[in-house]
Amino acid sequence: xxxxxxxxLIIAKNDRAHLNVSEQIKNHEVKKTYKALVRGVIKENSxxxxxxxxxxxxxxTKMAVDKSGKNAVTHFIVLERFKDYTYIExxxxxxxxxxxxxxxxxIGFPIVGxxxxxxxxxxxxxxxxxxxxxxxxxVHPTTKEKMSLTAEIPEYFENVLKILRGN
Numbered sequence: 001x002x003x004x005x006x007x008x009l010i011i012a013k014n015d016r017a018h019l020n021v022s023e024q025i026k027n028h029e030v031k032k033t034y035k036a037l038v039r040g041v042i043k044e045n046s047x048x049x050x051x052x053x054x055x056x057x058x059x060x061t062k063m064a065v066d067k068s069g070k071n072a073v074t075h076f077i078v079l080e081r082f083k084d085y086t087y088i089e090x091x092x093x094x095x096x097x098x099x100x101x102x103x104x105x106x107i108g109f110p111i112v113g114x115x116x117x118x119x120x121x122x123x124x125x126x127x128x129x130x131x132x133x134x135x136x137x138x139v140h141p142t143t144k145e146k147m148s149l150t151a152e153i154p155e156y157f158e159n160v161l162k163i164l165r166g167n
Contacts, residue, residue, distance in 0.1 A: 007133030008151045020141035033135035034090040034100060035153060038109035042078055042086040049074040049103040053096040063098040065106045072096040074103045082164040100131060124160045132157055
């Protein structure tokens with residue numbers, strides 16, 4: 001079975017474009033914005049998580065916060081609070097594997113539907129995580145035009161938000 005997840009992804013059409021976009025990513029010039037639903041109610045309106053990440057020493061299929069890991073910085077803003085959940089917007093300065101999932105879980109607010117970093121709890125029965133690549137901003141490698149692309153929140157995600165809002 002193939003699962004299709006909605007969101008944004010940059011794909012280079014040639015080596016020159018690939019090198020250019022890779023440089024932008026390396027230099028933290030690509031702005032990546034995500035929307036996520038996490039378990040628990042975040043009290044602060046915004047926050048920054050600055051914790052290094054590396055491969056887990058106990059489970060090689062997972063990533064973990066580890067002081068010997070690579071620098072990883074995640075910023076979040078609360079969009080909406082519910083009884084037991086918080087809807088957030090997330091920007092990442094770095095692009096470590098599973099960064100948002102690891103960071104949010106580490107501070108006690110795992111992504112809904114994340115079977116790896118949230119003890120397998122999935123109260124809404126969603127396939128995959130409620131983490132959506134919402135917006136990408138970068139400079140086009142050929143035209144040098146500033147690009148700002150957004151992808152609508154997928155239907156399953158909107159449906160869970162409607163349930164939480166009581167609609």
